[in-house]
Amino acid sequence: MAGNLWISAPKSQEDIDEAENLKNEANEYFKKQNYDRAIEFYSKAIEKNPRNAVYYANRSIANLRLENFGYALSDASLAIGLDKSYTKAYYRRAASYMSLGKYKLALKDFEYVTKVRPNDQDAKMKYNECNKIVKKIAFEKAISVDKKEVNIADTINLDAMSIEDEYEGPSLVDGKVTLKFVTHLMDYYKEQKKLDKKYAYQILIDVKAYLQKQPSLVDIKVPDDQKFTVCGDIHGQFYDLMNIFDLNGLPSEKNPYLFNGDFVDRGSFSVECIFTLFSFKLLYPDHFFMSRGNHETLDMNRMYGFRGEVTSKYTSKMADLFTEVYNWLPLAHCINNRVLVMHGGLFSSDDVTLDDIRAVDRNKQPPEDGIMCELLWSDPQFMAGRAPSKRGVGCQFGPDVTANFLQKNGLDYIIRSHEVKNEGYEIAHDGKCITVFSAPNYCDTMGNLGAFITMNGKDLKPNFRCYGAVTHPDVKPMAYANSFLSMLCQ
Template sequence: MSNHEEITAPSTQEDIEAADKLKNEANEYFKKQNYDKAIELYSQAIEKNPNSAVLYANRSIANLRLENFGYALGDASKAIALDKGYTKAYYRRAAAHMSLGKYKLALTDFEYVTTVRPYDQDAKLKYSECNKIVKKIAFEKAISVDKKEVNIADSINLDSMTIEDEYEGPMLEDGKVTLNFVKELMEYYKQQKKLHKKYAYKILLDVKTYLQNQPSLVDIKVPDDKKFTMCGDIHGQFYDLMNIFKLNGLPSDENPYLFNGDFVDRGSFSVECIFTLFSYKLLYPDHFYMSRGNHETLDMNRVYGFRGEVTSKYTSQMADLFTEVYNWLPLAHCINGRVLVMHGGLFSKDDVTLEDIKNVDRNKQPPEDGIMCELLWSDPQPMQGRSQSKRGVGCQFGPDVTHNFLQRNKLDYIIRSHEVKNDGYEVAHDGKCITVFSAPNYCDTMGNLGAFITMNGKDLVPHFTTYEAVPHPDVKPMAYANSIFNFLCQ
């Protein structure tokens, strides 16, 4: 259903009653976290009664839950056009703006609510919190040097950090990650304990040094008789990450892995996930690969909990260092010259080549358009051609776009992640566009399976393994997010 219905003549009483019935049914699906079905029913209700602000606002929050920020924004704006005094619609629109990193626009919406409801304490709190974020970002920009952030890595003095006698956790050996260290680290994390900050900083500095020398598109060679594994989004679900290793074996030179972005945010064990993955990257640099996702970015980390988690478990300085490290993550990987793997998807232009991807200057926050943005944000669609992104960033691309891109670059198919799928994966575009998502029961609410893909180097035929979520300690998703984001985005 389109998210851009025009306001039409008033509906009949019969239509209004039918719309109410559909809305109530949609609300029940929403409560069960079946947001796709809820959106479908809200859309049917809107067809019956296109002048109801409530229906648009309800569809807006369902789209927010699915991270369809572009659609959520459009629906909230439509609700406001229909009812200027409908404060809930302003909250929805502010949430969509913040999810897209447009904090000043969000602030304008919160400000409006405080004007029309001067005694609403909740509105005042949200305005105040959003205002703090806007001021903090303005301050960060003011102190940046030549438009490049100050280099945090250069300011860290490892020698000044002492290991306390009472620390009983894993230790680097001669400053290096070893297999023994990683195994101890995973066990230590299962007990909800924290790696010493000196080792945490050392890992980050070493990973940054390594990644700086990598191209934006990394070529991976898989021998004919060897297995290769690809995982999608992990999103801070550490105990599910451990389950992947239990099902498929620990990473090693003989058991290589590629993790395809979105290691952090949402789930509240993101620190544990990223240090485990970065440790494996240092241990097996030529057999363990990591792509950047749209959540390895500053705006997403501000909203969805990672910055808050790092600051809570360590320091805000470390959170800044993570931003620096993420800027150097490769944007895509090409397996045996035949399979391209990226987090988001393909492009708004027809002529993009692998060479163009390789030449992207990636050491930055993603721009709002272009190759880097689309690699991190785009999504496939079933219909031909391209359309505006439901997320408000990147584009949506059809089977013909995929086919033409593969033909131009002499590739067999693409693998991407970025979207929750009920079965943990989806095969689209005549088998040429595969989605893999590895965070089961995403956000503890979606009920989806997780999946990973295995293949051998000879035929590169994808095989799918699916699994359910495993129990984890009682720390809710978004536990470390600013309260304003927690309310709006969970």
């Protein structure tokens, strides 16, 4: 890639002028948060003039907004190859590295800029901020000692905690979640009030104890005449979560749900979402299910707001306990031995079976490859075969990969989430791969509908309910996200 000598030059001045017009059109789409269209027009500009570093850097930031970290990283690197003095391209690449949890590589980019531009105060400031993050993470690793990880849940003394005198919120009954507790909790959250920390810790400890007994792949039996609901990403959009329950009824033994990962991050009511969902999990353990998503991980929570939100509303110790709990969330669910549900998607290998998923040791942060990683990160593609992931993690898989996997495992179709869709859902791969995304107007910018899927146990035919976003208090998305990442993504 050095020098990008292999990238052809534009054929004429006319191509250069047209490329600039296409870039300007792309910028307009970007301003309107229509990132897909922006990428389309930046790509057209690149076709006309492949040697303009700005086009790649602009496409990189659009891909960052869509969480296509792999593509963003590649574009930023191409921009740097074309113009080694282009500071913004280094910032884009650093943001991509940080989004992928590769903080030391981000630091190298900042270090390079400070060396070639020693008087650039902005570069110095960004280098210092990134260096602080790298040192903080190294310090956290050092104090987490080597003794098979400290078990945070075991260090919490609930008996020593008292309920605050002024607290008027919901109360556990003999330490247990009741329906009255959950309904009161949701109303309490709607008023932007906070669950007492003693009850919050109790819920987390109890959820962890339950999840530890669950397999990595949970089998769900839905009776022929019973409705079952699958929801996709919620991403801290509590008021939209409440709207799902208004539209589809509260969870109960007669109205079971599966929430398919990414409950938190980006949206600034993630604490409210996760405690509501965990409360229902404790109330109806055999009729309320939760899969791990790629945002139920330490690196994502550090960057995209959940860790900051928990620390702000409670303590950093509770944020550590959440990490511990998330490690035990199941990775996939299989409905009536016919429909497999996971957050991300399928695999880079053709020989993966349901038993392989059951055998995954999930009590950890996801590795960068393998079954666990791909369940959380992979995406479908329209063309056959496989391709490197646009996200830089997992893989992209085509309709033939889906068909082979279903046949090998005796399944009808898969449901996954993980991607914003304009209608809240998408049917791909000849109806065999369904995406459902339940956070409407994602991040208050995307303008998409949300959706959930209902089916009955007899035929498992998916029915889609779409809905728009509802109003919420004036707390912006990413309010608790790492401010340094936000600064890089301007």
